[in-house]
Amino acid sequence: MQAKEHIVSAPGKVILHGEHAVVHGKLALAVGLDLRTYLRLQPSSSGRVSVNLPNIDTFLSWDLSSLQDLLPDCKGADLWGACEPDPEFVKKLCLFADLSDRSPDTRSLAVLAFLYVYLSVFSRSRALPSVTVSVWSELPTGAGLGSSAAFSVCLSAALLSAQGAVAWPQAAEGHTARWKEEELELINKWALQGEKIIHGNPSGVDNAVGTWGGVLRYHAGKISPLSSVPVLRILLTNTKVPRSTKVLVAGVKDKINKFPAIMNPVLESIDAISSSCERTLIDMASESRPKHYAVLEELIDMNQHHLNVIGVGHPSLDTLCQVTLAHGLHSKLTGAGGGGCGITLLRPDTDCSVVQKAVQELQDCGYDCWETSIGAPGVRLHSLSSVKSEVLKILSSY
Ligand SMILES: Nc1ncnc2c1ncn2[C@@H]1O[C@H](COP(=O)(O)OP(=O)(O)O)[C@@H](O)[C@H]1O
Ligand SMILES: C[C@@](O)(CCOP(=O)(O)O)CC(=O)O
Ligand SMILES: [Mg+2]
Numbered sequence: 066m067q068a069k070e071h072i073v074s075a076p077g078k079v080i081l082h083g084e085h086a087v088v089h090g091k092l093a094l095a096v097g098l099d100l101r102t103y104l105r106l107q108p109s110s111s112g113r114v115s116v117n118l119p120n121i122d123t124f125l126s127w128d129l130s131s132l133q134d135l136l137p138d139c140k141g142a143d144l145w146g147a148c149e150p151d152p153e154f155v156k157k158l159c160l161f162a163d164l165s166d167r168s169p170d171t172r173s174l175a176v177l178a179f180l181y182v183y184l185s186v187f188s189r190s191r192a193l194p195s196v197t198v199s200v201w202s203e204l205p206t207g208a209g210l211g212s213s214a215a216f217s218v219c220l221s222a223a224l225l226s227a228q229g230a231v232a233w234p235q236a237a238e239g240h241t242a243r244w245k246e247e248e249l250e251l252i253n254k255w256a257l258q259g260e261k262i263i264h265g266n267p268s269g270v271d272n273a274v275g276t277w278g279g280v281l282r283y284h285a286g287k288i289s290p291l292s293s294v295p296v297l298r299i300l301l302t303n304t305k306v307p308r309s310t311k312v313l314v315a316g317v318k319d320k321i322n323k324f325p326a327i328m329n330p331v332l333e334s335i336d337a338i339s340s341s342c343e344r345t346l347i348d349m350a351s352e353s354r355p356k357h358y359a360v361l362e363e364l365i366d367m368n369q370h371h372l373n374v375i376g377v378g379h380p381s382l383d384t385l386c387q388v389t390l391a392h393g394l395h396s397k398l399t400g401a402g403g404g405g406c407g408i409t410l411l412r413p414d415t416d417c418s419v420v421q422k423a424v425q426e427l428q429d430c431g432y433d434c435w436e437t438s439i440g441a442p443g444v445r446l447h448s449l450s451s452v453k454s455e456v457l458k459i460l461s462s463y
Contacts, residue, residue, distance in 0.1 A: 069108070071226065071233060072452055072460065074101040074241075075218035076441040077204040078211035078274035079299065079408060080399050082339040082368055083283075085317050085375060087268040090285045091336035094343060095270050097278035097441035102202035102215035103452065105460040106223045109195045116179050117199040117463040120206055123172050124463075125162070129193050135161055135180075136188050147254040148185045150261050155181065169311065171207065178217060178262040182255060186224045194227060199463040201456060205433075208303050209400020213310065214271030217259025222252045222444050234446050241445040249276050252444060265311045266318070278443030282343060291343070293350035294440075298411035300389075300420065302396070303433040304381035306404025313377050313401040320376055331371050338368050358412050362395040365410060369397035377402030384430055385409075392423040411436070 076097040083093025109115070115126040137154045158180045159165065164173035179198070187193050200219060204212040222244065226233045231251055234242035244252060256272035270283040280291045321328040342364050349357045369386060372378055382398045385407045389396045396409040411420060424434045449457065 069233075070105065071223060072103060072105045072447040072449065072457075073219050073222045073226075073444060074103045074447060074452075075215040075222070075275040075444040076101050076211075076278055077202075077215050078271055079301070079437075079439060080209075080270070081408070082342050082364065083270075083335060084398075084400055084402070085314070085372070085377060086332045086335040086339070087270050087283060088266060088314055088317070089321070089332055091332055092282060092284045092339040092343070093268070093270045094280070094282055094291075094339055094346075095274045096280045096439040097274050097443060098204075098210060099438050099441045100203040100210065101441070102200060102204060102212065102219050103447075103456050103460060104219035104223050105197075105199045105463075106227060107197045107199075108227075109197050112195050114183065114193070114195065115197040115463075116176065117197070118172075118175055119459065119463075120200070120202050121171050121175060123175065125176060127162075129195055131161075132180075132184065132193055135184055136191060136193075137185055138188070147251075147258045148188075150181060150258060155262065158184075169309075174213075174263045174311075175216065178213075178259045179220060181262050182217070182220045182224055182259050185258070186221075186228050186230070186255065189230075190228065196227065197463065198223070199460050201459045203456075205303055205305075205406075207307055207309065207405070208305075209308075209310075209398065209402065209405035210301075211271040211275060211400065213263040214256065214260055214267075214275040217256040217263065218252065218272055218275035218444050220259055221255035222446075225252060225255060226446075236446050236448040236451065238448050239450045241447050241451050243443070243445055249444070252276055263311065264314060266314055274443070276443050278441050280440050291346065294346045295349040295353045297439060298413065298415070299437055299439060300394075300409040300411055300424070301399075301406055301435055301437050302385050302409065302427055303406045304379070304385060304404050305431060305433065306379055306381045308379075308401065308403035308405050310401040313403045317375050317377065328375060331374050335368060335371050338364050338371075353413070355412070358410070361410055365395045365397045365408075372398055372402055379404045381430075381432075382407055385427065385432070388426045388430070389423050391426075392419050394419070394423055
């Protein structure tokens with residue numbers, strides 16, 4: 066392993082349309098968000114592996130010799146292919162780290178994802194490096210903005226680079242650097258395995274945005290960037306109602322099994338909404354008109370109703386939709402729903418005073434709101450001077 070400190074970052078994401086349906090092979094449109102997760106990897110000589118996760122108040126350290134016994138046998142994976150999580154191996158990790166595999170909590174999932182990726186990536190060399198890994202995120206955790214994927218992408222990029230499976234890119238002072246395309250593909254594959262630990266059955270859209278950023282269409286594992294899209298003004302609202310993507314995704318699956326004739330047409334309809342949105346965005350790229358916004362608003366309303374039908378709505382999200390609609394603005398949940406975040410589309414000419422009034426009422430409900438720019442870049446390696454001082458300060462305190 067290269068004995069040098071490194072910092073990597075990956076963005077969160079906003080799903081415009083297609084959450085949940087994408088898990089069942091339908092189209093999703095998702096964009097990189099300008100809130101990022103940062104990971105600092107420091108080689109150490111302590112003979113230990115330490116993990117600092119201040120967002121979730123988790124600080125752990127293990128002796129390398131105790132981890133050595135856990136090394137998996139990644140049979141079935143090609144040389145650098147990612148290993149599918151083996152339930153027996155996951156159980157072993159839970160026992161080792163005294164984590165729950167029954168009702169997985171925030172901490173258990175994060176630690177499991179770390180141990181899983183760390184041990185699997187280094188299982189090839191069978192030599193475990195002594196490192197300290199510290200992760201800090203600007204993203205709210207468990208709120209629908211892809212914090213799990215940003216976490217998994219950072220782990221995957223840093224650990225694969227430390228192992229030598231991909232090369233550390235060179236970042237000039239004050240700049241960031243990105244990995245080569247085929248390296249990004251490998252990083253994305255391993256990040257998907259981390260997401261499998263956290264989500265159970267992820268579609269792969271979130272880690273794709275964490276890896277490549279920008280504006281992506283994601284359909285049955287096929288990732289294509291949308292190159293010409295209009296600049297959209299989006300208001301993000303965090304209802305702060307906690308929820309778990311894993312539980313919500315499993316709930317939708319149960320409903321599909323129970324009511325296939327009802328659920329499948331709804332998923333088809335969500336797919337058609339994503340396609341209509343994509344066509345509208347492409348049209349808007351050449352000339353954006355009020356009629357386009359009227360279409361986007363109707364699509365948002367229809368999708369929000371569908372998401373309620375498939376069981377991932379929440380009264381806090383209904384309140385968001387009602388409050389914003391009273392100001393002529395249209396909202397839907399984003400991500401797994403059940404609380405968490407929603408998006409509100411703002412027109413280019415939506416008056417600041419209208420937005421301010423809506424925001425004030427949402428804040429009065431206890432929600433956080435912020436206007437965001439979308440299409441942020443994917444995973445990056447940072448020179449130290451390119452990391453914001455407040456983030457560097459947090460990461461340097463471990
Ligand atoms: N910065 C972080 N530090 C530690 N764990 C994190 C971090 N970000 C995400 N996670 C893990 O991801 C989980 C949240 O994932 P999920 O339920 O998919 O919500 P979302 O991806 O919408 O934020 C957390 O419970 C935690 O295990
Ligand atoms: C519900 C889903 O479509 C998105 C989940 O996003 P998040 O974890 O809530 O940020 C699941 C997935 O695509 O894996
Ligand atoms: Mg997630």
